[in-house]
Amino acid sequence: MKTISAVPSRRDYWAQQMQLGYDLIQQVIPFEVHECGEGFASLPDAAERAGIEMQFSESKIAGELERVFFIREGLVNKLMDIGRAMNDRGWILKIEDGYRSQDMQSQLVRKPELFDAILKKCIWENDGQLPPTELVFRRATVLIANIPKIGTHMSGSAVDISVFRRDDGSEVWRGNPYLEMSERTPMRSPFIEADDLQNRLEITALMEAHGFMHFPFEFWHYNQGDAMGNILSGHPAPARYGPVHWDPQTNRVTPYDEPLRPLNPLDAIEQEIAAATQRATTSI
Template sequence: MRPYHNIEIVECGERFIEIPLQDFAVESPHPYEKLGAPYGEHSPYFARESVVNYLFEAQKYLQQIRPDWRIQIFDAYRPVAVQKFMVNYTFSQAVREKGLRELTLSEAQKQSIWEEVYKIWAEPSLNKKTPPPHSTGAAVDVTLVDEMGQIVHMGSSIDELSERSLPDYYIDIQIEQAPRYHANRLLLKDVMEKAGFTRNPKEWWHFSFGDQMWAWLKNEANLDNKCIACYGRLF
């Protein structure tokens, strides 16, 4: 259970639509599709209608500051089957990076690695009261591209299993590029939040509107709020 799982969901039935990819930057083919993730009928580039509208708003705010920059949509809709696929893939990758073999892991090693994985990845829950954020059509993973079409440096890759994924990691890090990385993350945060999104406190790239995490963060920021989630799991 995450803290936001205590938030009530009252599904509003808003449309689930395709994001107009010609208006944003994207990586093609999609990174998870390349790995074989089982998306089924809908591609990763679907979201709730309000989420799509707010992405346009965020890009408008971005281009008022950086006229030729664009938002790059790394990921949006993710069915629970894909969530499970990626959680298992990330676990296997972490095992390999540590020079270990899954068949010979001790219980303590398994537990430690799973804890690392779940710092980034939501549990692939089929419980309608605890849906992974991306399975609701509410969440997007995004970054920025500059006027040359190059991805703006943020100091870590999306989905990285390290402390560098924390949004404010570079505030007190004493390396030459730290101020630039932090400024780029703040720019992304500012334009997304101005449009109506909230940012995952543990991931610089993850933003959502209308799901349990969004409502929980709104309530935490203002104890007088009584926000509930308006998007539940799709399909």
């Protein structure tokens, strides 16, 4: 007789997935990186030259910071191949985000809309009580990469994406729009409709056919050639891409001096918890 495994509660699933994400990060931290020094290239320019219909987010990443639609030169043609394959299928690839500088990533962790959503889930996870700072730190590390070594956007080796239909402009629905911070966020969440899961998996199959691996705990994030990507693809060789400072004027990259140093340490997260609590109190 076959045993039917019960779906965990939403809260248990959230906690389990976030712990699995943190466990994966622990594998990434010691993974060897031999930074290749490769420069960056513009995705909008590449799409225009190739005649590929592609969209790019018009929102700010945090505060007044514009999104940077550049990634490593060695990955651009692969992403163009993906965009072309999506066009042939009647889809349009939308790039929500590309490279992030240290300042961009640091501010993103503290962005009120995102931080408040994560804190709200942590309070829910903690039976309605304000959680320990360490718990919020871990969840933010999984969902917004609070450590440069694991922040594949900071390596210029990742994109966040959405997908739309060419005929009517509607989104190829994945259960939620970009961004979502909940138990519905992991790629294979059991709390989305079957059709939405199918869309996620079909998009992922197309991305991974060109080497862009999915981060299992976010349905919009894909990366390649960095420590995370090598682990997810089972490639044991040192990664080519690590977190870098990029000079757009010279197209030169400089590796981070301290890639394992948190962008927002525990005391900063504690301050953000206090600020988020104050915002919640004020809005009541």
